[in-house]
Amino acid sequence: MAKTILTVDDSGSLRQMLAFSLKEAGYGVIEAVNGQDGLDKAIKQKVDLVLTDQNMPVMDGLSLIKALRGLKNYQSVPILMLTTEAGADMKAQGKAAGANGWLVKPFDPARLTEVVKKLIG
């Protein structure tokens, strides 16, 4: 059965490109438009990996990670940040919140799927 990845980004075009790249690599994809939407969908269906943007309306990526790490089901699920933010300070905040990795946009589909494969096979 295909592993499922939750992608959380307020940009529709970015979600579309993530879905295209991840589906090409054989993963199932669930999309969410902001952190709150991502949290709701993650609770509704357990996913194998979460890929989230940082700057989004309603709930940002760091808040989503903190909320997910507070859930029993998501304490060891890999969470990656995919954002334009590249500062060391933001990365440190991401790490402290419980992120497993930090990817700076724009992403290259081959490198992204390589990282995902490394984390969930």
Place this chain on the structure above:
Amino acid sequence: MVSSDMSSSEQLNVQVLNLLSGVSTHGDHHLAEVERDLVQMDGLLDEAIKKLCTSFMAINFAIAKQQEALDSMLKDGMSAPDYAARIEVIHGEISRHVGAAVTGLQFQDMTSQLIGRMVQQLTGLRDVFGELDANAPPLPESSNENLLEKLNGISDRVGARCNELSCDVRSAVKQRHMESGDIELF
């Protein structure tokens, strides 16, 4: 700074100059930020379009090669394993170019964030100018003391708006190129 030793008309002059200078400084600062974002956006768009053009042309070329390979198999009797090997190479080329196109297409996400920031800067500036406009009509009929008080009030509100604007508008996009970004696993 307005000294208490000055006459009210001198204080008024100083306050008017301070206000104009403050508005000019803040206006310059925020417009310079907008200019910086526009230059950054222009660079990103330029690189993205070049990347997309290159990818689309390369994909078109690879599809033509695929057709040639098919023709070779049908007309010249190319063996099935040779055909499969050629198609596999072409498929790899297409995937690489599609990947480059996907990277290039992400300009929309980055430029959208830059445009959002510019809109915030311009809205903030409109609010700053709005503070001046909202207090303009009563000024000519007032005494120097009243005018000074009003100008002090306007200066404070303009200063507060400018400070709010500076705090709110942080740039999350530092990228100047459309090359794929760093990856760090913790």
